[in-house]
Amino acid sequence: MLGERDRTPLYRLVADEIRQGIKAGTWQQGQKLPSEPQLAREYAVSRATVREALRCLEQEGVVQARHGNGTFVAQPAQMLQVGIDSLYSLTDAIRLQGRSPGTSEAVFRTVVLSGEFALRFHLPPDAAETAHVIARTRLADGQPVAFSQDTVPSRYLPGEWQERVRYDSLFNLLLESGRRLSFATTQLSAVEAPDAVAERLDVKPGRPLLMMREIVCDSSGQPIVCSEDFYRTDRIEVSVVRRRTG
Numbered sequence: 001m002l003g004e005r006d007r008t009p010l011y012r013l014v015a016d017e018i019r020q021g022i023k024a025g026t027w028q029q030g031q032k033l034p035s036e037p038q039l040a041r042e043y044a045v046s047r048a049t050v051r052e053a054l055r056c057l058e059q060e061g062v063v064q065a066r067h068g069n070g071t072f073v074a075q076p077a078q079m080l081q082v083g084i085d086s087l088y089s090l091t092d093a094i095r096l097q098g099r100s101p102g103t104s105e106a107v108f109r110t111v112v113l114s115g116e117f118a119l120r121f122h123l124p125p126d127a128a129e130t131a132h133v134i135a136r137t138r139l140a141d142g143q144p145v146a147f148s149q150d151t152v153p154s155r156y157l158p159g160e161w162q163e164r165v166r167y168d169s170l171f172n173l174l175l176e177s178g179r180r181l182s183f184a185t186t187q188l189s190a191v192e193a194p195d196a197v198a199e200r201l202d203v204k205p206g207r208p209l210l211m212m213r214e215i216v217c218d219s220s221g222q223p224i225v226c227s228e229d230f231y232r233t234d235r236i237e238v239s240v241v242r243r244r245t246g
Helices: 010-023 036-043 047-059 090-096 115-120 161-167 170-176 195-201
Strands: 063-066 070-073 080-083 101-113 129-140 143-153 181-192 208-218 223-232 236-239
Touching (some): 010 036, 090 129, 101 143, 101 161, 115 223, 129 161, 143 170, 161 170, 170 181, 170 223, 181 223, 195 223, 208 236
Parallel strands (some): 080 236
Antiparallel strands (some): 063 070, 101 129, 181 208
16 A cells, blocks of 8 residues: 555656665566556556556666566666767777677668758758768667767768678778768757657657767868767766866
8 A cells, every 4th residue: 555645646656666665675676576457456556557657667767568578677787878078989988888889770871961951061052962861779788778860971981881880880980981070069958759769779659868969070170970869868878077167
């Protein structure tokens, strides 16, 4: 039975009770939780309330639902640390922390840069220059941690680039092909996972994600890559160093 209730939604109270039970050792890491009907009887609430409580706990990374098998206490995962003070690839960030980087579901398409998107690359709106769009699910130790979509003008990519970026770093490929990547302008936003991105990252649609929009430029200030990355916040932490000026 739940204790005295206040204005907190009932499913939140149930989620708190389950969370406290996990902390107290009632259920161990990797252990299967009781079924929804069992939890509903234990807490004297409806199954719908239990289902919503479990959904919240799954979004927080406390539990993990396995289709057809039930809900399990999540195993703690080592958080990847990504700093945006230095310019380097996510592949390198994963590797430097002793994890194994990987890519799945790489999709390539060619578009014509025009209008506002052409202006991002300092091109006239009617330039009609082609660019390659590279969409990839990024993995650490085989687990999805980010979904990235990079747009690069075709003239900046060497021949046979597809196989290279399917398994390795686009950033490093550009460096090796002579592009002097120097700085980036970055915007961070908290967003709800779109359906297509949620499927790629193995989360439920609407789950909170961190989105990073970035324009990477060479030493002359010419934009080379426009990227849009979605990070799973239960697997990646982004840090920024702020310094006092004046």
